Amino acid sequence: MIGLEVSGGIWKATINRPEKANSLTAAMLTELAEIAERAGHEGARALVLTGAGRVFSAGADLEEAHAGLATNPVWERLSGAIAALPCLTIAALNGTVAGGAMGMVLACDLRVMVAGGKVFYPVMKLGFLPQPSDVPRLRSLVGPSRAAMILMAGQKITAEEAMSWGLIDRVVDAEALPDTVHALAADSVGASPAHATAIKRMIWA
Template identity: 35%
Template sequence: MPELVVSDTVDAVATVRIDRPPFNAFDTALRIELGEVVRAISDDEGVRAVVITGGATAFAAGADLKALSVMEYEQISVWNRALQRVFNDIAALPMPVIAAVNGVALGGGMELALAADFRVLADDAVLALPEVQLGIVPGAGGMQRLRRLVGVSKAKEILMSGRRLDAREALSIGVAEHVVAAADVVTHAQALASQFAAGPRFALQAIKESIDLGADSPLATGLAMDKNLLAGLFATDDRKVGINSFFDHGLGKARFGTTPE
């Protein structure tokens, strides 16, 4: 059986490609395979940034509705909980994760993109959470993550209408960070990932942890977390490399991942 998820690591950047034609719709097999790949990446010390992408015409088109249409309450609860877990595992990866979105990202496909830290969209990409038009709602994190990106009112408007977002609107409201030509989406995302991979691993991890965990925490809780994260970074080689390089060569010249002099 062909692999539904292909992962390849080059220069500390893991590129994960979903390959379930024609539209990369999620079924149980794809969900299981993606989860296995994500867990392997989480355990791989050689991976320092991740790019997730799909095909030329579809990043991912949500759940396989034929499979879902015959499910009852208990079955959909189990299935959705498992998909949530995979997307949560992606969001919790300790390194930067970039979704490189070509074509359509609908339903669960948009939820997958929202689980990444950053989104690079093709200029002709289309995103939507259209579940309301089926009489249901997104269940794999889309509602919560969209609200955190665009705010309460805008999230309600997008979710209650189920309408589509083109790339330019996604960029303007904060759903995407970059919009590029369709042919350049993956290479642009990989170039961005390479910049992160060359950066200070533990400082990047600390930033991700602070922003993600502090988003809904009281300010005092967030400040205490930041204090502890900063103190912990002073025990890392990257801190020594960064500060030594600043004194010797100026800001922005550090070669992280090397042994401090």
């Protein structure tokens, strides 16, 4: 349920379970983590995460969440692998992102969302804690009060509002998403790997 396309140095991983709003199982999370780890070892120039259909991901598969997936270390393995990549990482959000799926999105360098998408992380309502690295990443992007709006007040934030907060970097029409992501990756893909890595380390130092 995870598709992978590799072309011109760009690795694109697609969550492909649209009939279940791309909700994530442990096996899917493991596969995504393995892709991110391979991308680092095999010289990917950019990693793009996206989804099939109209939703990026509804978060954890609820049956698996209640069976222990909500506290599985695979979430941190995935977000850590993305954050550790020396190349540019882009979340190409084809629709709403919710719950634990926020972790991989927050770990990316850039986040592009289609108009009409929303962001929410209903951990307060569901009785789960957010993944440990998600909170500092979210807070660094939007500040503590807006992080509380999402995590404690359970607000659903529109793509446009999320961009005004700094959580989303660009909002585009759905048909423009692929071209926008490709254009954003072009300079990094065209640079030498060492140069791209050096600049990324300066940004996130």
